[in-house]
Amino acid sequence: MINRLKKLPKFYGPVLKTASSIAAGQGSSIYLVGGVVRDLFLNRDIFDLDIVVEGDAIALAEELASRLKAEFKKHHCFGTATVELKGYKLDFATSRKEYYSFPGALPKVSPASLGEDLFRRDFTINAMAISLNKKDYGRLIDIYNGVNDLKSGKIRVLHENSFMDDPTRILRAIRFEQRFSFMMDLKTSHLLREAINAKALTLVSPHRLRDEIILILKEAQPLKHIKRIDKLIGINFIHKDLKLKNDDYVFFKRAQGISSGYLKSFKTLRKQQYWIIYLSKILIRLSAKSLENLLHDYAFRKGERIIILSIKASLFKARKLKKPLKKSLIYRFLNPLSFEAILFFYVYYPDKIARENIDCFLKELVKTNLRIRGRDLTRLGLVPNILFGKVFEKLMHVKIDKGISTKKGEMIEALEIFRSLSRPKPD
Numbered sequence: 001m002i003n004r005l006k007k008l009p010k011f012y013g014p015v016l017k018t019a020s021s022i023a024a025g026q027g028s029s030i031y032l033v034g035g036v037v038r039d040l041f042l043n044r045d046i047f048d049l050d051i052v053v054e055g056d057a058i059a060l061a062e063e064l065a066s067r068l069k070a071e072f073k074k075h076h077c078f079g080t081a082t083v084e085l086k087g088y089k090l091d092f093a094t095s096r097k098e099y100y101s102f103p104g105a106l107p108k109v110s111p112a113s114l115g116e117d118l119f120r121r122d123f124t125i126n127a128m129a130i131s132l133n134k135k136d137y138g139r140l141i142d143i144y145n146g147v148n149d150l151k152s153g154k155i156r157v158l159h160e161n162s163f164m165d166d167p168t169r170i171l172r173a174i175r176f177e178q179r180f181s182f183m184m185d186l187k188t189s190h191l192l193r194e195a196i197n198a199k200a201l202t203l204v205s206p207h208r209l210r211d212e213i214i215l216i217l218k219e220a221q222p223l224k225h226i227k228r229i230d231k232l233i234g235i236n237f238i239h240k241d242l243k244l245k246n247d248d249y250v251f252f253k254r255a256q257g258i259s260s261g262y263l264k265s266f267k268t269l270r271k272q273q274y275w276i277i278y279l280s281k282i283l284i285r286l287s288a289k290s291l292e293n294l295l296h297d298y299a300f301r302k303g304e305r306i307i308i309l310s311i312k313a314s315l316f317k318a319r320k321l322k323k324p325l326k327k328s329l330i331y332r333f334l335n336p337l338s339f340e341a342i343l344f345f346y347v348y349y350p351d352k353i354a355r356e357n358i359d360c361f362l363k364e365l366v367k368t369n370l371r372i373r374g375r376d377l378t379r380l381g382l383v384p385n386i387l388f389g390k391v392f393e394k395l396m397h398v399k400i401d402k403g404i405s406t407k408k409g410e411m412i413e414a415l416e417i418f419r420s421l422s423r424p425k426p427d
């Protein structure tokens with residue numbers, strides 16, 4: 001198993017050795033747990049580590065951070081702490097058991113042994129640990145046969161109440177099943193259906209559901225996750241009026257087909273949250289009011305809400321993208337929109353012309369800037385007033401359509417625009 005630990009990013013090697021010796025000094029035991037152990041077996045890329053401590057996790061993390069001169073954050077109410085350095089992150093938690101007072105509630109936790117900590121987890125493949133203790137450094141602890149399930153491609157809960165205790169596991173089960181192309185074992189699949197029939201997801205707070213929905217839509221191939229959810233649960237678990245239609249699936253398929261190369265070419269351009277494109281397609285059939293309420297109830301971030309609402313609001317206007325347009329018109333429509341909204345329409349309209357229009361904006365127009373500033377207009381003898389804003393806006397459109405590239409050219413146009421805007425309008 002030591003060899004498996006070697007598959008971690010190199011950075012972690014000495015860090016884990018240091019953590020191990022601090023644990024020994026503090027009389028604690030320390031283990032690597034959860035998804036990281038699973039991913040080591042699956043040879044997947046690993047970024048952050050989850051560490052469980054039989055003992056005081058916060059004290060251990062604090063000492064480690066101080067030795068590494070790393071950033072340290074503690075979360076007292078959860079008994080957890082985070083150590084971050086050079087973009088690498090280690091989450092520390094004291095081993096604990098959980099008690100759910102009712103389905104979907106946040107669990108009450110109390111310190112426990114590693115075995116109990118592993119038993120409270122969702123699936124066997126996520127309930128393995130690797131000892132980081134001096135006496136058996138690198139030993140795999142696989143009490144619930146996670147390795148077997150990994151080998152046979154099985155998602156298996158650890159106990160009968162798993163889905164009812166934490167119904168978000170319904171979505172997690174589907175997510176892992178689809179991500180790894182695994183299958184739920186019969187019992188798990190039966191318990192999952194029971195929990196769905198008992199409407200367990202309605203007991204989960206909207207913001208926890210939101211986090212799970214986002215995780216699903218961030219998967220490499222959201223289409224198969226959505227399909228499976230639609231089949232097993234129905235997308236109306238998000239909102240009673242939601243139903244997926246054939247054109248939604250066509251859209252998801254197209255969205256998935258947009259190459260990551262295409263997206264990366266705009267990386268420096270604007271922030272990208274590609275998952276919003278899928279979510280928008282799922283949600284925009286709701287009425288404007290219902291959509292607004294849903295985004296509010298699920299506590300989506302302000303930026304996310306704006307993007308989704310702007311997509312809905314622009315849907316009608318966006319149809320004109322299907323026709324050849326003057327460049328300034330493309331600019332006027334797309335420039336106020338977020339990158340996600342623009343990509344949404346790129347996926348929504350596969351027509352050649354629509355895509356050429358959007359490409360033109362993303363590859364060319366978005367980089368267009370005016371060379372002149374307000375002070376250049378003042379130097380021409382113009383007195384700053386509210387027209388200046390309008391002058392710049394119009395100048396931008398003229399520059400784009402006429403392809404003006406020099407400062408002098410912009411000055412001449414600006415003067416002309418200023419004069420025409422200042423002229424009294426005929427009655």
Ligand code: CTP
Pocket residue numbers: 033034035036050120121122123126127166168169172
């Ligand atoms: N876990 C759980 N029940 C949940 C959420 C998490 O038992 N509802 C446990 C699992 O052991 C999981 C670990 O906490 O492996 C860490 O959770 P998380 O980071 O959400 O999952 P990962 O397994 O790391 O999944 P991913 O690869 O998607 O990050």
